[in-house]
Amino acid sequence: MTVLLTGASGFIGSALAAALLDRGERVIGVDRTSMPDAPSDAAYRFVQADLARPGGLDEILVGERVDAVILAAAITADVARERRDPAGVVAVNVGAVADAVRAAATHGVRRVLLLGSGAVYGDEAFAATVLDEAKTRPAPRSLYALTKLSGEDIALRLAETFDIDLTAIRLGTCFGPFERETGARDTPSAPFQILRLAGKDTPVRLPRAARRDWLYVRDAVAGILALLDAPNRRHRVYNVAAGFEWSLADFCARLAQERPGFAWAIAGPQGGNVDLYDPGDRAPISIARLMTDTSYRPRYDLPAALDDLLAWPGSTRPAEVP
Structure with missing residues (x-):
């Protein structure tokens, strides 16, 4: 399988790239900057690109036979960045997502995973007893959460328009190996x-x-890969969380x-x-849907x-x- 992975130099992207390579996949990693410890595996190809520029992904997909695209690129903005560069946050978290889904469909990629965030539950996270994909209404407040929900909604709509298989993933609060200062993540765990x-x-x-x-990154990656591999996904949105x-x-x-x-x-x-x-402390994120439809079991x-x-x-x- 060949997987194109955006945000490949980021925290989650780096962990995902390593896991995909470990199981023998070919990975095309795309990011604005390369990571200092980029994989030396022959099955890894890194492409430096700014996906906030429309059409950037088309240039990479031309001539490539890609089986799946995983969209992990994001700006995790704090309040200071909200004030300083709101347009930049929207461009990456919303605009680049929309253009990437279009590009994937245009070039015949039928399987797309969008990595989102449990932050979309917003204020409901402090009112509910558990955060459930079907029962908990998203109530984002921060610009980061608002753009992640907007990107998710737009991606799902475009997937219908282009008739492609797209799964939106809401990740819990991650920590673990590969976490470092990247310039795009203002809120370290x-x-x-x-x-x-x-x-x-x-x-x-x-x-x-x-x-x-708290979601250890190896469990986060296991949940993402379980959704990539699952032959029968009954839903378009899945939480990926810890269970602990x-x-x-x-x-x-x-x-x-x-x-x-x-x-x-x-x-x-x-x-x-x-x-x-x-x-305050946020309610736990339900993984019942994920565990029913995939082999995922947190470790x-x-x-x-x-x-x-x-x-x-x-x-x-x-x-x-x-």
Whole structure:
């Protein structure tokens, strides 16, 4: 199988590219910039392109026999970027998505996966007991969430127009290997922030315990690939989430067991040095639909995730975790 992957140099894109190559697929990675540890596999081809420019994907697809396109490119904007460059966020998260779906259809690609975000549930995430694709009404507030929902809606409409197979995926809050500063992701995960502080020997101060279904990136990739492979998908939208809940306090306590000298405390909203982005804890994201229609079964609870993350090459100290 040949997979064209946009956002290939980003957090999720890098993890996806590695997983696809590991199972023997050919990957065409597309991004504005190459990643510092880009795959050296002969089955990987990197193309530098700005997909916010209409027609950019057409130039790559010409002459290529592509079986599937995975759209992972996005700008995860914080408030500062909302103020500074709202048009740029819309161009990537909405305009580039629409043009990519059109290009895929034009060049005969019949299978498209769009990677979205559980952020689309917005304010409902703090009112519901569980976030369900069918029962929970999206209520996005941030520009990032608004553009992710708009991109999803437009992609699904264009899939109907072009009669192609498109699945929209709403990812939970991801962390793990391949997470790093990329210039397109303004909101690094809380576990990443904790490890970065620990690596600088800076005591971690949590605003609150912060319980959530934190999604380890290997489970995220497994869910995406399960949807890519599933022969029978009864729905157009699927959550991909963890199925496990734990708190950042749990994460810090376990990290302290692994790293003597690591200091942490719950300091309250005014004393924290880890940005949680939300004022409260979000409801868990349902994966019942995903588990019914695919082989996906999450594997990385907190112990498994932290053990794997700290074993990541070069992670002898928390600061060195990518």
